Amino acid sequence: MKPQQAIDKLTSLKKTQGWQIVEKVMDQEILTASFQLSENRDMTIDEIHFKRGAMWAARQLKELPDKLILKYRNDVALEVETKEAKKL
Secondary structure, three states, X not given: XXXXXXXXXHHXXXXXXXXXXXXXXXXXXXXXXXXXXXXXXXOOHHHHHHHHHHHHHHHHHHHHHHHHHHHHHHHHHHHHHHHHHHHO
16 A cells, blocks of 8 residues: 555544544543542552553554554655655
8 A cells, every 4th residue: 555545544544433432432441540540549560550551552542543644644755755866
């Protein structure tokens, strides 16, 4: 798949109701984990690390389309620059 096609598909994905549901669920999971961290004083250090990791993973998932769009835009820019350099 060409980078511009990937950008278009990822941009379309972000606009879908399905992706909005995923974002909403991830927001709820992050909030739930943060409440559990703040309210439960009897957690082991491993449980704390697990909750922190779950919040980090949820944020990464939410940001994935934007990160991929940026990556593909950089690929497009590099491709354009490479073509321009070959012309010289």
